Amino acid sequence: MGEPLPLDLVNTLWIDHGAWVDYFDAPGALEEWLAAAGLPGGEGVGERLATARAALRRALQGDTAELDAVLDHGATRPRLRDGAPYEEVIVDDPDWHAAWVVAADFVRLVAERGERVRKCANPGCVLWFLDVSKNGSRRWCSMELCGNRAKVGRFNQRHREVANAD
Ligand SMILES: [Zn+2]
Secondary structure (H helix, E strand, C coil), X not given: CCCCHXXXXXXXXXXXXXXXXXXXXXXXXXXXXXXXXXXXXXXXHHHHHHHHHHHHHHHHCCCCHHHHHHHCCEEEEEEEECCEEXXXXXXXXXXXXXXXXXXXXXXXXXXXXXXXXXXXXXXXXXXXXXXXXXXXXXXXXXXXXXXXXXXXXXXXXXXXXXXXXX
């Protein structure tokens, strides 16, 4: 997972050759994602995560009503264990645990680094990232994918302009 957890969840849905692709459609992908995130699974978890994913995408576009609805399923309670404080996650249904944790993590991410959360500059790309570059100049989800595609696009455009000038 290169991106923070909430953005990584958002990026499990992308566009390939004009069609939406859902990473979780692949067998075992959901379990793998949950394991990598250290989150509990369960029968209804996939559906809740998909709800949270849609809510996060809406929230990134400025509409937080669905995110609020996800967050309403849980809360944290401060605890002490062996002198160390931690926050216990309390949800109204265990199937909401993973989705709630990701949604809460998103709120933290926006609070701490909101100005660095960006959508890929490729208009045909729906991926999001946290810009951790020193000067905050990152524009692409991936230089290999969208960055180079944009460069090639500009190159082709220049090439055509030159060709037209002849
Ligand atoms: Zn991209």
